[in-house]
Amino acid sequence: GQTGAPGADERHAGAADAAVAGARAAHRAVASSSLVVILALLALALGRRWRGPARHAGGLLALALFLAGLGMAARSSLLPAVTLGNLLAGFGMLVLSVRLAQLPEAGRAASPLVPWAWTALALAFVQAALGALVSSGHAGLSCPAWGACDLSGASWQALNPWFAPAAGTSPSHAGGALAHLLHRAAGLALLGFLAVMAWRAARLQRPWVAAAVVALPALQVILGLGLVAQQLPLGGAWTHNLLAALLLALLASLTTARRPDAAPARA
Numbered sequence: 001g002q003t004g005a006p007g008a009d010e011r012h013a014g015a016a017d018a019a020v021a022g023a024r025a026a027h028r029a030v031a032s033s034s035l036v037v038i039l040a041l042l043a044l045a046l047g048r049r050w051r052g053p054a055r056h057a058g059g060l061l062a063l064a065l066f067l068a069g070l071g072m073a074a075r076s077s078l079l080p081a082v083t084l085g086n087l088l089a090g091f092g093m094l095v096l097s098v099r100l101a102q103l104p105e106a107g108r109a110a111s112p113l114v115p116w117a118w119t120a121l122a123l124a125f126v127q128a129a130l131g132a133l134v135s136s137g138h139a140g141l142s143c144p145a146w147g148a149c150d151l152s153g154a155s156w157q158a159l160n161p162w163f164a165p166a167a168g169t170s171p172s173h174a175g176g177a178l179a180h181l182l183h184r185a186a187g188l189a190l191l192g193f194l195a196v197m198a199w200r201a202a203r204l205q206r207p208w209v210a211a212a213v214v215a216l217p218a219l220q221v222i223l224g225l226g227l228v229a230q231q232l233p234l235g236g237a238w239t240h241n242l243l244a245a246l247l248l249a250l251l252a253s254l255t256t257a258r259r260p261d262a263a264p265a266r267a
Contacts, residue, residue: 031071034064039061041053042057042060057100059096063092063093063096067090067093070086071086077164078136079164080132080137081162083133088132091248094245094252095252108259109258110259111254112204113197113200114257117252117257119193120190120193120197121255123189124251125248127183127187128244131244134180134183138169141172141232142173142176142177143180143184149181150177151178153174156178158178159182184224188221191221197213201213213251216243216250217247223239227240
Protein backbone atom coordinates (compact mmCIF):
# COMPACT_ATOMS: atom_id res chain seq x y z
CA GLY A 1 0.00 0.00 0.00
CA GLN A 2 2.98 2.30 0.36
CA THR A 3 4.21 1.75 -3.20
CA GLY A 4 3.99 5.00 -5.12
CA ALA A 5 3.79 7.12 -1.99
CA PRO A 6 5.80 10.35 -1.93
CA GLY A 7 9.46 9.51 -1.34
CA ALA A 8 9.23 5.87 -2.45
CA ASP A 9 12.23 5.12 -4.66
CA GLU A 10 12.51 2.64 -7.52
CA ARG A 11 14.28 0.07 -5.37
CA HIS A 12 11.43 0.11 -2.85
CA ALA A 13 8.85 -0.21 -5.62
CA GLY A 14 10.73 -3.12 -7.22
CA ALA A 15 10.96 -5.00 -3.92
CA ALA A 16 7.26 -4.44 -3.32
CA ASP A 17 6.38 -5.75 -6.78
CA ALA A 18 8.48 -8.86 -6.20
CA ALA A 19 6.82 -9.48 -2.83
CA VAL A 20 3.36 -9.10 -4.34
CA ALA A 21 4.23 -11.53 -7.15
CA GLY A 22 5.42 -14.10 -4.62
CA ALA A 23 2.33 -13.66 -2.47
CA ARG A 24 0.10 -14.04 -5.51
CA ALA A 25 1.80 -17.30 -6.54
CA ALA A 26 1.52 -18.71 -3.01
CA HIS A 27 -2.12 -17.62 -2.84
CA ARG A 28 -2.94 -19.52 -6.04
CA ALA A 29 -1.12 -22.64 -4.82
CA VAL A 30 -3.04 -22.65 -1.53
CA ALA A 31 -6.34 -21.99 -3.33
CA SER A 32 -5.77 -24.88 -5.75
CA SER A 33 -4.86 -27.23 -2.90
CA SER A 34 -7.95 -26.15 -0.97
CA LEU A 35 -10.15 -26.93 -3.96
CA VAL A 36 -8.77 -30.48 -4.11
CA VAL A 37 -9.47 -30.99 -0.40
CA ILE A 38 -13.01 -29.58 -0.75
CA LEU A 39 -13.79 -31.93 -3.64
CA ALA A 40 -12.52 -34.89 -1.59
CA LEU A 41 -14.67 -33.82 1.38
CA LEU A 42 -17.74 -33.49 -0.80
CA ALA A 43 -17.18 -36.88 -2.44
CA LEU A 44 -16.73 -38.53 0.97
CA ALA A 45 -19.84 -36.90 2.44
CA LEU A 46 -22.00 -37.78 -0.56
CA GLY A 47 -20.65 -41.33 -0.70
CA ARG A 48 -21.56 -41.94 2.93
CA ARG A 49 -24.78 -39.92 2.75
CA TRP A 50 -23.77 -37.48 5.47
CA ARG A 51 -26.28 -34.70 4.90
CA GLY A 52 -24.82 -32.08 7.23
CA PRO A 53 -21.22 -32.45 6.03
CA ALA A 54 -22.41 -32.62 2.41
CA ARG A 55 -24.23 -29.29 2.74
CA HIS A 56 -21.20 -27.61 4.31
CA ALA A 57 -18.80 -29.09 1.74
CA GLY A 58 -21.15 -27.98 -1.03
CA GLY A 59 -21.14 -24.46 0.38
CA LEU A 60 -17.34 -24.52 0.50
CA LEU A 61 -17.21 -25.61 -3.14
CA ALA A 62 -19.61 -22.84 -4.19
CA LEU A 63 -17.54 -20.18 -2.42
CA ALA A 64 -14.28 -21.55 -3.81
CA LEU A 65 -15.62 -21.47 -7.36
CA PHE A 66 -16.96 -17.95 -6.79
CA LEU A 67 -13.54 -16.79 -5.63
CA ALA A 68 -11.85 -18.48 -8.59
CA GLY A 69 -14.23 -16.76 -11.00
CA LEU A 70 -13.79 -13.43 -9.24
CA GLY A 71 -10.04 -13.75 -9.46
CA MET A 72 -10.13 -14.41 -13.20
CA ALA A 73 -12.74 -11.77 -14.01
CA ALA A 74 -11.33 -8.97 -11.85
CA ARG A 75 -7.61 -9.72 -11.96
CA SER A 76 -6.48 -6.07 -12.02
CA SER A 77 -9.64 -4.35 -10.77
CA LEU A 78 -9.35 -1.88 -7.89
CA LEU A 79 -13.09 -1.76 -7.22
CA PRO A 80 -14.00 -2.10 -3.53
CA ALA A 81 -16.60 -4.68 -4.61
CA VAL A 82 -13.75 -7.03 -5.55
CA THR A 83 -12.12 -6.60 -2.15
CA LEU A 84 -15.49 -7.19 -0.47
CA GLY A 85 -16.08 -10.35 -2.49
CA ASN A 86 -12.66 -11.77 -1.73
CA LEU A 87 -12.69 -10.95 1.97
CA LEU A 88 -16.26 -11.96 2.80
CA ALA A 89 -16.20 -15.14 0.72
CA GLY A 90 -12.88 -16.11 2.28
CA PHE A 91 -14.26 -15.53 5.76
CA GLY A 92 -17.36 -17.48 4.73
CA MET A 93 -15.17 -20.44 3.82
CA LEU A 94 -13.50 -20.20 7.22
CA VAL A 95 -16.87 -20.25 9.01
CA LEU A 96 -18.09 -23.26 7.01
CA SER A 97 -14.82 -25.11 7.65
CA VAL A 98 -15.07 -24.58 11.41
CA ARG A 99 -18.70 -25.71 11.46
CA LEU A 100 -17.83 -28.73 9.33
CA ALA A 101 -15.12 -29.72 11.79
CA GLN A 102 -17.46 -29.32 14.77
CA LEU A 103 -20.84 -30.57 13.57
CA PRO A 104 -22.85 -31.33 16.73
CA GLU A 105 -23.94 -34.75 17.86
CA ALA A 106 -27.46 -35.47 16.67
CA GLY A 107 -30.16 -35.29 19.30
CA ARG A 108 -28.39 -33.05 21.82
CA ALA A 109 -30.06 -29.81 22.85
CA ALA A 110 -28.50 -26.57 21.60
CA SER A 111 -26.70 -24.30 24.04
CA PRO A 112 -28.41 -21.01 24.96
CA LEU A 113 -25.33 -19.31 23.51
CA VAL A 114 -26.16 -20.39 19.94
CA PRO A 115 -28.54 -17.47 19.10
CA TRP A 116 -26.02 -15.05 20.57
CA ALA A 117 -23.26 -16.57 18.48
CA TRP A 118 -25.26 -16.28 15.24
CA THR A 119 -26.10 -12.63 15.97
CA ALA A 120 -22.49 -11.82 16.83
CA LEU A 121 -21.34 -13.62 13.67
CA ALA A 122 -23.65 -11.48 11.52
CA LEU A 123 -22.40 -8.29 13.22
CA ALA A 124 -18.79 -9.40 12.74
CA PHE A 125 -19.38 -9.84 8.99
CA VAL A 126 -20.84 -6.32 8.79
CA GLN A 127 -17.79 -5.01 10.62
CA ALA A 128 -15.48 -6.91 8.23
CA ALA A 129 -17.33 -5.45 5.23
CA LEU A 130 -16.87 -1.93 6.56
CA GLY A 131 -13.19 -2.66 7.13
CA ALA A 132 -12.86 -3.82 3.53
CA LEU A 133 -14.40 -0.54 2.35
CA VAL A 134 -11.94 1.41 4.49
CA SER A 135 -9.00 -0.52 3.05
CA SER A 136 -10.08 -0.54 -0.60
CA GLY A 137 -11.24 3.09 -0.34
CA HIS A 138 -7.81 4.24 0.87
CA ALA A 139 -9.43 5.59 4.04
CA GLY A 140 -7.13 4.03 6.62
CA LEU A 141 -5.86 7.40 7.85
CA SER A 142 -8.97 9.49 7.18
CA CYS A 143 -9.64 9.61 10.94
CA PRO A 144 -6.22 10.11 12.58
CA ALA A 145 -7.78 9.97 16.06
CA TRP A 146 -11.19 9.16 17.53
CA GLY A 147 -11.95 12.78 18.26
CA ALA A 148 -10.33 14.07 15.06
CA CYS A 149 -12.58 12.64 12.36
CA ASP A 150 -13.56 15.57 10.15
CA LEU A 151 -16.77 14.72 8.29
CA SER A 152 -17.03 18.08 6.50
CA GLY A 153 -15.45 16.62 3.38
CA ALA A 154 -16.86 13.09 3.80
CA SER A 155 -18.63 11.47 0.89
CA TRP A 156 -21.22 8.70 0.67
CA GLN A 157 -19.19 7.39 -2.25
CA ALA A 158 -16.91 5.86 0.37
CA LEU A 159 -19.69 3.31 1.00
CA ASN A 160 -20.25 2.57 -2.69
CA PRO A 161 -18.49 -0.73 -3.53
CA TRP A 162 -18.61 0.14 -7.24
CA PHE A 163 -16.71 3.39 -6.84
CA ALA A 164 -12.91 3.12 -6.97
CA PRO A 165 -10.78 5.99 -5.65
CA ALA A 166 -8.55 7.65 -8.20
CA ALA A 167 -5.01 6.34 -8.54
CA GLY A 168 -2.67 7.93 -6.03
CA THR A 169 -5.44 8.82 -3.57
CA SER A 170 -3.96 9.47 -0.13
CA PRO A 171 -5.06 7.16 2.72
CA SER A 172 -5.82 10.32 4.70
CA HIS A 173 -8.21 11.85 2.17
CA ALA A 174 -11.29 13.48 3.72
CA GLY A 175 -13.74 11.63 1.47
CA GLY A 176 -13.12 8.34 3.30
CA ALA A 177 -13.86 9.68 6.79
CA LEU A 178 -17.45 8.39 6.83
CA ALA A 179 -16.44 4.80 6.08
CA HIS A 180 -13.67 4.95 8.66
CA LEU A 181 -15.95 6.40 11.34
CA LEU A 182 -18.63 3.75 10.69
CA HIS A 183 -16.00 1.02 10.89
CA ARG A 184 -14.91 2.29 14.30
CA ALA A 185 -18.48 2.69 15.53
CA ALA A 186 -19.44 -0.80 14.36
CA GLY A 187 -16.37 -2.19 16.12
CA LEU A 188 -17.39 -0.61 19.42
CA ALA A 189 -20.99 -1.84 18.96
CA LEU A 190 -19.72 -5.38 18.34
CA LEU A 191 -17.47 -5.12 21.40
CA GLY A 192 -20.46 -4.07 23.51
CA PHE A 193 -22.62 -6.94 22.25
CA LEU A 194 -19.83 -9.44 22.89
CA ALA A 195 -19.38 -8.09 26.42
CA VAL A 196 -23.03 -8.92 27.15
CA MET A 197 -22.53 -12.31 25.47
CA ALA A 198 -19.51 -12.90 27.71
CA TRP A 199 -21.62 -12.17 30.78
CA ARG A 200 -24.16 -14.72 29.54
CA ALA A 201 -21.41 -17.28 28.93
CA ALA A 202 -20.03 -16.77 32.44
CA ARG A 203 -23.50 -17.39 33.87
CA LEU A 204 -23.58 -20.67 31.90
CA GLN A 205 -20.26 -21.77 33.41
CA ARG A 206 -18.29 -21.20 30.20
CA PRO A 207 -15.45 -19.00 31.49
CA TRP A 208 -13.09 -19.61 28.53
CA VAL A 209 -15.82 -18.46 26.14
CA ALA A 210 -16.45 -15.36 28.23
CA ALA A 211 -12.75 -14.50 28.24
CA ALA A 212 -12.21 -15.13 24.52
CA VAL A 213 -15.21 -13.17 23.21
CA VAL A 214 -14.02 -10.10 25.12
CA ALA A 215 -10.26 -10.44 24.66
CA LEU A 216 -10.24 -10.86 20.86
CA PRO A 217 -12.37 -7.80 19.96
CA ALA A 218 -10.61 -5.70 22.62
CA LEU A 219 -7.27 -6.59 21.00
CA GLN A 220 -8.77 -5.63 17.63
CA VAL A 221 -9.73 -2.18 18.87
CA ILE A 222 -6.27 -1.60 20.35
CA LEU A 223 -4.57 -2.86 17.20
CA GLY A 224 -6.79 -0.74 14.95
CA LEU A 225 -5.87 2.42 16.84
CA GLY A 226 -2.21 1.40 16.73
CA LEU A 227 -2.41 0.88 12.97
CA VAL A 228 -3.51 4.46 12.47
CA ALA A 229 -0.90 5.80 14.88
CA GLN A 230 1.88 3.92 13.01
CA GLN A 231 0.69 4.88 9.50
CA LEU A 232 -0.71 1.45 8.48
CA PRO A 233 2.29 -0.94 8.60
CA LEU A 234 1.70 -4.06 6.52
CA GLY A 235 2.45 -6.42 9.41
CA GLY A 236 -0.12 -4.69 11.58
CA ALA A 237 -2.74 -4.85 8.85
CA TRP A 238 -2.08 -8.58 8.41
CA THR A 239 -2.45 -9.13 12.17
CA HIS A 240 -5.71 -7.15 12.12
CA ASN A 241 -7.11 -9.55 9.53
CA LEU A 242 -5.81 -12.57 11.45
CA LEU A 243 -7.55 -11.49 14.66
CA ALA A 244 -10.77 -10.95 12.70
CA ALA A 245 -10.47 -14.49 11.34
CA LEU A 246 -9.87 -15.91 14.83
CA LEU A 247 -12.95 -14.10 16.16
CA LEU A 248 -15.10 -15.42 13.31
CA ALA A 249 -13.77 -18.95 13.90
CA LEU A 250 -14.61 -18.71 17.60
CA LEU A 251 -18.13 -17.48 16.91
CA ALA A 252 -18.64 -20.16 14.23
CA SER A 253 -17.63 -22.86 16.72
CA LEU A 254 -20.15 -21.50 19.22
CA THR A 255 -22.99 -21.81 16.67
CA THR A 256 -22.62 -25.61 17.05
CA ALA A 257 -22.45 -25.59 20.86
CA ARG A 258 -24.61 -28.04 22.76
CA ARG A 259 -25.63 -28.30 26.40
CA PRO A 260 -22.92 -30.35 28.12
CA ASP A 261 -25.38 -31.93 30.54
CA ALA A 262 -28.25 -32.45 28.09
CA ALA A 263 -29.37 -35.97 27.37
CA PRO A 264 -30.10 -36.96 23.76
CA ALA A 265 -33.66 -36.12 22.78
CA ARG A 266 -36.05 -39.02 22.22
CA ALA A 267 -37.27 -39.72 18.72
